Amino acid sequence: MPKYVYDFIEGDRGRADLLGGKGANLSEMTRLGLPVPPGFTISTDACRAYLRTGAPPDGLFAEVNAHLRDVEARLDRRLGDPHDPLLLAVRSGGRYSMPGMMETVLDIGLNDTTVGPLAAHSGDARFAWDSYRRLIQMFGRTMHGLPAEEFERELEALRATAGPAGPNAEQLRDLVETYKKIFAAHVGHEFPQAPHEQLYLAIRSVFESWNSERARLYRRQEHIPDDLGTAVNVMAMVFGNLGPDSGTGVAFTRDPATGTPGVYGDYLANAQGEDVVAGIRNTVGLPELARIDPVSYRRLLEIMATLERHYRDLCDIEFTIERGRLWMLQTRVGKRTAAAAFVIAAQLVDDGLITLDEALRRVTGAQLAQLMFPAFDLTGAPTPLAVGLGASPGAAVGRVVFDSAAAAAADGPVILVRRETNPDDLPGMIAAAGVLTSRGGKTSHAAVVARGMGRTCVCGADALRIDAERGEFTAGDRVVRAGEVISIDGTTGRVYPGEVPVQPSPVARYLAGDLASQADPLVAAVHRLLGHADAVRRLGVRANADTGADARRARRFGATGIGLCRTEHMFLGERRELVERLILADGPDEVTAALDALLPLQRADLEEILTAMDGLPVTIRLIDPPLHEFLPPLHELTARVARAEALGEDPGRDGRLLIAVRRMHEANPMLGLRGVRLGLVIPGLFAMQVRAVAEAAAQRIRDGGDPRPEIMVPLVGDVRELRAVRAEIEPVIFGVPDAPDIPIGTMIEVPRAALTAGEIAGAAHFFSFGTNDLTQTAWAFSRDDVEGSFFSAYLERGIFGVSPFESIDAVGVGRLVRMAVAEGRAARPDLTIGVCGEHGGDPDSIAFFADADVDYVSCSPYRVPIARLAAGRAAVDVTTGTSDSR
Numbered sequence: 001m002p003k004y005v006y007d008f009i010e011g012d013r014g015r016a017d018l019l020g021g022k023g024a025n026l027s028e029m030t031r032l033g034l035p036v037p038p039g040f041t042i043s044t045d046a047c048r049a050y051l052r053t054g055a056p057p058d059g060l061f062a063e064v065n066a067h068l069r070d071v072e073a074r075l076d077r078r079l080g081d082p083h084d085p086l087l088l089a090v091r092s093g094g095r096y097s098m099p100g101m102m103e104t105v106l107d108i109g110l111n112d113t114t115v116g117p118l119a120a121h122s123g124d125a126r127f128a129w130d131s132y133r134r135l136i137q138m139f140g141r142t143m144h145g146l147p148a149e150e151f152e153r154e155l156e157a158l159r160a161t162a163g164p165a166g167p168n169a170e171q172l173r174d175l176v177e178t179y180k181k182i183f184a185a186h187v188g189h190e191f192p193q194a195p196h197e198q199l200y201l202a203i204r205s206v207f208e209s210w211n212s213e214r215a216r217l218y219r220r221q222e223h224i225p226d227d228l229g230t231a232v233n234v235m236a237m238v239f240g241n242l243g244p245d246s247g248t249g250v251a252f253t254r255d256p257a258t259g260t261p262g263v264y265g266d267y268l269a270n271a272q273g274e275d276v277v278a279g280i281r282n283t284v285g286l287p288e289l290a291r292i293d294p295v296s297y298r299r300l301l302e303i304m305a306t307l308e309r310h311y312r313d314l315c316d317i318e319f320t321i322e323r324g325r326l327w328m329l330q331t332r333v334g335k336r337t338a339a340a341a342f343v344i345a346a347q348l349v350d351d352g353l354i355t356l357d358e359a360l361r362r363v364t365g366a367q368l369a370q371l372m373f374p375a376f377d378l379t380g381a382p383t384p385l386a387v388g389l390g391a392s393p394g395a396a397v398g399r400v401v402f403d404s405a406a407a408a409a410a411d412g413p414v415i416l417v418r419r420e421t422n423p424d425d426l427p428g429m430i431a432a433a434g435v436l437t438s439r440g441g442k443t444s445h446a447a448v449v450a451r452g453m454g455r456t457c458v459c460g461a462d463a464l465r466i467d468a469e470r471g472e473f474t475a476g477d478r479v480v481r482a483g484e485v486i487s488i489d490g491t492t493g494r495v496y497p498g499e500v501p502v503q504p505s506p507v508a509r510y511l512a513g514d515l516a517s518q519a520d521p522l523v524a525a526v527h528r529l530l531g532h533a534d535a536v537r538r539l540g541v542r543a544n545a546d547t548g549a550d551a552r553r554a555r556r557f558g559a560t561g562i563g564l565c566r567t568e569h570m571f572l573g574e575r576r577e578l579v580e581r582l583i584l585a586d587g588p589d590e591v592t593a594a595l596d597a598l599l600p601l602q603r604a605d606l607e608e609i610l611t612a613m614d615g616l617p618v619t620i621r622l623i624d625p626p627l628h629e630f631l632p633p634l635h636e637l638t639a640r641v642a643r644a645e646a647l648g649e650d651p652g653r654d655g656r657l658l659i660a661v662r663r664m665h666e667a668n669p670m671l672g673l674r675g676v677r678l679g680l681v682i683p684g685l686f687a688m689q690v691r692a693v694a695e696a697a698a699q700r701i702r703d704g705g706d707p708r709p710e711i712m713v714p715l716v717g718d719v720r721e722l723r724a725v726r727a728e729i730e731p732v733i734f735g736v737p738d739a740p741d742i743p744i745g746t747m748i749e750v751p752r753a754a755l756t757a758g759e760i761a762g763a764a765h766f767f768s769f770g771t772n773d774l775t776q777t778a779w780a781f782s783r784d785d786v787e788g789s790f791f792s793a794y795l796e797r798g799i800f801g802v803s804p805f806e807s808i809d810a811v812g813v814g815r816l817v818r819m820a821v822a823e824g825r826a827a828r829p830d831l832t833i834g835v836c837g838e839h840g841g842d843p844d845s846i847a848f849f850a851d852a853d854v855d856y857v858s859c860s861p862y863r864v865p866i867a868r869l870a871a872g873r874a875a876v877d878v879t880t881g882t883s884d885s886r
């Protein structure tokens with residue numbers, strides 16, 4: 001029979017696919033000899049089998065019982081023992097960390113029979129009854145979806161009457177009876193008393209939580225596959241709620257917000273672990289543990305140093321102290337902010353723990369994009385309403401909302417304000433610009449999830465009094481109501497009334513050429529890793545730029561040329577009138593006059609771009625969209641003409657334009673008269689544009705420059721189209737004095753072009769994949785329509801893991817790309833191949849293009865640094881044989 005259960009000593013961190021991240025790391029710590037409570041892991045194989053059939057796989061619980069007996073033997077205690085009962089913790093643990101998204105059940109084994117012996121053995125009846133009420137509350141919520149508010153309401157009422165010392169044992173025993181009644185009223189039967197039944201039900205609950213709505217939403221947000229399943233970790237309970245010499249905490253080996261080395265974390269005396277991450281009680285800083293329990297503190301520091309050296313990374317550690325004895329409950333490579341990711345990677349290189357290649361693998365293009373976001377300009381900023389903990393950096397401004405549904409439904413940026421967040425708040429956290437809580441620390445649910453998503457977050461602003469039911473919070477004598485604007489600073493923890501202006505981030509200033517900003521440790525780390533990416537990457541990075549300003553910006557950001565200059569953008573604004581003249585021209589003479597008027601304007605624009613990119617290639621695409629896009633909309637013209645006619649006026653030019661728009665109307669213009677077809681149908685249009693290119697380049701040469709223009713013909717589907725265009729435009733180039741040799745290539749953006757790439761390469765100096773149109777035509781999608789109509793349903797159903805317009809569809813569209821690359825190079829070995837669609841700036845797509853052997857990607861100027869970093873990561877991923885970007 002298949003093996004489904006593994007003792008902690010049987011695994012290691014390399015088996016995370018089988019044991020989940022948590023189980024693999026518990027095994028690793030056990031092998032290192034660290035103090036881990038005895039336990040075992042139920043594999044992801046078992047979870048997948050359960051999810052396929054809805055039932056545990058044959059033999060699973062027999063295996064569980066066998067491993068449980070081993071745990072009982074090691075501890076000389078048994079589950080359900082009426083004299084000295086063993087209690088268990090049941091925790092989820094997927095391959096990738098999903099903080100708070102799946103279920104945990106603690107204190108399994110408590111019932112009406114074992115609560116007394118636990119009280120006697122521990123010498124603390126209050127502790128025993130508190131643990132029992134926790135079990136009923138967790139069990140009801142996780143197994144049966146009981147509303148947490150009902151339990152919390154009873155607990156808060158008890159705390160309000162219990163006095164400063166908190167509820168005593170008798171009061172907690174009464175609370176347990178109340179909880180049992182709540183449970184029975186909702187579920188229809190009594191709380192289960194059989195300890196093994198509790199265990200089996202908890203295991204099933206963890207399996208089922210893999211497909212909970214919040215877990216599925218989190219996986220979509222983080223691009224985690226749906227078919228991995230979760231492992232289940234069963235371990236002996238250790239108790240942090242046994243009095244003042246016990247407690248629980250979370251520690252980081254470096255600051256997860258900034259990357260600064262030191263002792264960071266939260267500790268909560270006389271508490272269980274869920275109390276810390278839930279944020280329901282404000283913690284003390286980890287250094288305070290040195291005063292409370294210096295022996296445990298010193299041992300914890302030793303373990304933290306061991307784990308960081310062993311994992312060669314920032315480690316996130318959960319621990320419990322049970323009456324002075326330290327236990328390790330979890331470790332993992334910690335989630336961190338984008339800033340911390342760069343700083344820590346550079347520090348670990350300096351510490352000799354990792355290489356520069358490995359450091360590059362530990363940062364992502366998405367993180368670099370976050371660092372380019374603006375920060376608050378505090379010149380003249382108002383007095384803060386409150387100051388909390390800066391849990392996830394950034395500058396967020398938005399209207400106040402008090403619940404997840406309001407955040408998700410909001411139109412415009414909002415700040416989600418909660419006493420504390422829980423996993424059910426995930427949709428609102430995704431939708432919000434920032435998260436503000438009055439409780440919790442840097443390791444609370446809000447902080448951990450916000451950091452993972454790159455969302456600005458301030459936690460533990462305990463000066464705020466939040467009343468979600470009234471839709472307001474107070475800070476001193478100031479009342480802030482739902483809908484009012486606030487600003488939160490995730491670096492300093494400050495909360496400001498109103499909208500605070502923003503300024504460019506230090507990283508954005510550096511990337512724009514401000515070299516003085518390199519004194520900032522974060523900027524220095526970005527400079528170092530981006531420089532290494534440039535040194536190792538094979539893939540070139542060009543920019544999509546249509547103006548001289550864009551070209552200059554792209555060059556400052558590190559672009560090595562322009563991969564797409566869209567000449568039609570030069571026909572917008574005041575120049576629309578000249579395009580209208582071309583469309584309304586009556587006869588060859590008027591056509592020539594209209595083109596002659598456009599020529600000097602296009603030439604001047606191109607000369608500015610060639611000057612900005614002197615010495616670098618500039619790929620200039622001839623006009624692509626249908627001409628009617630340069631005319632007023634049909635409905636607007638119709639209304640204007642009808643109004644004129646109703647007033648007895650001559651509609652004049654509007655009337656002629658309306659006739660032209662109606663004549664040019666197409667049911668599907670994206671598949672109509674555009675691109676190469678325009679050049680072949682409207683004589684002289686492409687010739688005018690090519691003359692402008694040649695004359696601009698010639699002038700730059702006469703001025704001592706080094707222009708390197710390339711002409712790209714759009715939407716070619718047949719080699720005969722490209723040959724026809726070349727026959728028209730090559731004599732134009734040759735006829736311009738001092739013009740350089742100008743390569744002529746084409747875009748590969750329709751499936752037929754990809755399928756006949758070998759033929760087309762015979763007439764092209766270069767290819768550039770227009771992946772936007774290639775995706776539209778391969779999928780038969782209209783991007784203008786489908787993203788807003790059914791894409792959300794496709795993402796929800798798992799048909800898409802991510803929109804094919806966001807990341808390249810490697811299986812379908814990617815196959816067309818690979819085929820065209822191979823056949824194009826077979827026909828013309830020196831063929832240069834690039835990508836100029838939106839995917840050229842997407843890090844996941846860049847990894848694909850590097851593997852597909854294209855020469856360069858081209859993207860927005862602002863995404864050039866991101867593409868440079870992603871191209872470097874792609875190069876070192878090939879070296880190390882890995883491609884995981886998480």
